[in-house]
Amino acid sequence: MGGSLGKPIILVAIIYLLLKFVVPNIPGSAPLPSSLIFLYLMLTTSGIVIFATLSGESKDAFWGPIQRFMTGENIGGLQMLRYGVLILFPLLVGWQTYSSTAPSDQPPAENRTIHPAPPGEYTGLSNPVAKTPDNIMQGKGFYAAFCSPCHGGQFDGKGPAARGFNPPPANFSDPTTIAMLQESYLFWRIKKGGVGLPIEGMPWKSAMPRWEVELPDEWIWKIIMGEYDGAHQSPRTWE
Amino acid sequence: MIRVMQGRSATGGVVLACAASAFLLTGATQGFAQESVAVRAPMVKGALPVDDPNAAAWNSAPLSQFPMSPQVHWQNRIQEATVKDLKIRALHDGAQVAFLLEYADPTEDPDDSAALEFMVGDKKAHFAHGQPMAQVEGGPVNIWFWKNKENKAVDMSAKGFGTLKAQAHQDVKAKGAYSGGAWKVVFSRPLTTEHPDEDAQVKPGEFINIAFAVWDGKKDASGELREKGSQKAVSSWWYFRAEPPPDYSGYLYAAMAIAVALGFQFVLIRKLKKGQST
Structure with a gap:
């Protein structure tokens, strides 16, 4: 029994x-x-x-x-x-x-979308700059000058200026960042910066500069090449 | 162990214990604290130490610490800023709110400055002076600025770069004290003001966004200020809450639930005993 x-x-x-x-x-x-x-x-x-x-x-x-x-x-x-x-x-x-009736004393939950959908005009663009060693090297140079203060000389998101920002700068060596994205997506994010994000990306919090104000498109495409090469990642493709 | 549990009379207890641990399981998730992302101002009785950065009353306020970055987000960047961390405490008394900023700065200079920034109203505002966002309609920001030279606050508004201006209505007070290589600066203001379009309104119990900026007023060899204007140490948005007055209704509900559970047990056991005796 x-x-x-x-x-x-x-x-x-x-x-x-x-x-x-x-x-x-x-x-x-x-x-x-x-x-x-x-x-x-x-x-x-x-x-x-x-x-x-x-x-x-x-x-x-x-x-x-x-x-x-x-x-x-x-x-x-x-x-x-x-x-x-x-x-x-x-x-x-x-x-x-x-515990179920006590009012919460925690800050509002933040469901920030890290990679929200880009505007239509930025999907499927291909990098117009030839992938030559010279261009990659030039891209890495631009990266060192403009991006590395936050995204880090090791492409790990741990640059000297990163610590105060919330959300933290992306870590490009992490396989869930640029390796999952197309070059055209990076072009949009670099060109339009944090303020270009849709509402689900919480643009008001992002410290990513709107680089279109300061850098020509060609430099941005070169930076993208340098980023992938330096972080040992490849862009996502449709094949 | 299993054999013991299979004993006839232990089993009933185990079923109840299972139900109990299920309760535990659901309750436990709510107890974990998140990372420290907010400044919290407990409510205190008596006057706030608005003029005294060294008052003992500050020790009753919980300490929050936020990392700072050199401002690299928009032009006229700076690659390295003096202040790397900011410690904040806050208190309120139901009418006024006061913040105490503390940070290390090796030299006292007339141009040493610090600022608090808040979103105004319901619209989100970018932490960089409420600059326009491409896909989101942003709101203005309210900046409380203090400079050592004047040792007072300026209540300011901005909505985009180049729009920063002192308000017509000055509601904020500030006072700084430098000692031992560190600044302590107190900002204070009534919780609410008559200008909700320009000023952040603090409602106890509600989280609002807060950000920080600090300028080291030290001059370089050529007599130029190293940190000025957009060249400063900044943070992006964190949270601030003036804690609400204590609410004991949760204890009342818990006591009622315990009474109901006890009553349920009592009736159940009585009914079972009756059933067994007949």
């Missing part, structure tokens, strides 16, 4: 462990929010209760031990555990109520 309750508990525990530790490690997955884990565990528990109470016999086997524990009759040394549960449960309900 004990087994009829033991199995559901083991099942709930296994599902919890799967959701908490196994699912996040599946490639392409992410840690599940605790509210979602709670929902899954509740669904599992509901299923178990429905299954266990299908017949009169299984119902007794399922509820019997719970009833005895709750009433405290003939449970011997488990009496202390019973008292613990009876005290802990109302306290947890109280704590949960407090």
Whole structure:
């Protein structure tokens, strides 16, 4: 009879462990929010209760031990555990109520889109500058002069002027930045700067200069070449 | 262990414990603090130390620290600025708000200056003087500027480069004190003003955006100021909140929930006991 309750508990525990530790490690997955884990565990528990109470016999086997524990009759040394549960449960309900009704004292959550969609005229442009060693070297020179104070001499976003800015300057050696983008996207971002971002990119926070005011397009294209070469990345293409 | 749990009477407890840990799971996420990204002004009783950067009352305000960058965002850049970090505390008393800025500066110079910047109204404003944004309609910024020479504040407005000007209504006070290679500057202002189109309005409980700028007024060998105008140490936007008066309603709701849970347990056990005895 004990087994009829033991199995559901083991099942709930296994599902919890799967959701908490196994699912996040599946490639392409992410840690599940605790509210979602709670929902899954509740669904599992509901299923178990429905299954266990299908017949009169299984119902007794399922509820019997719970009833005895709750009433405290003939449970011997488990009496202390019973008292613990009876005290802990109302306290947890109280704590949960407090934490869900207390007003948040955290700053507003910021869901900033790091790579928002560019305006139509900047999609699919190809670099008009020939990819020659000279041009790449020139691009790296421009990069050192104009970009490296923030984006860093090592293309890692850790230039000497980076520290005060929030969001931080992009790290080009990170495979989730320029390696995921086309050259035309970089052209837009460099030319129009932080203030050129759409609302989801939170342009009011960005310290990226609007380089169109200071640099000719040709220099910007060369900088793009120098950036990819220096950061050991390749632009994303449609092939 | 599993065998113990499978014991008949333990199992009921375990089911309850499972439910309890599920509660724990959902509650726990809300308790974690985010990174320090905000200046918080607790509400205090009694006068704010608006004229005294060294007042003991400042110790009751939590310390926030923000990194500063040389201003490289727009022209007339500077590649290196003296001030690398800024420490901020703030207090309010329900009527006034006061900020204390502290930063290291090896020399006291007449042109040493510091400023706070806020967005004005509901529109977002770029941290660089509220300059225009291509796809978002921006709003103005309110700048509270202090300079050692005058040792007072200027309440200013800007909406784009070249538009910075002192307001007709001066609501901000400031006072600086230099000691031991560091500046302490206090800014203060009523929480709200009669000019919501020009001034940031501080409502306790609401987060607003704040940014900082500092100029080291030291001159180079040729007698020119190294840091002036756009050549300064800056930050981009962070948050500021004047903390609301304490709200105890959460405790009341929690007490009510505990009472309901206890009542539920009591009724349930009584009913179960009745069922067993019949």
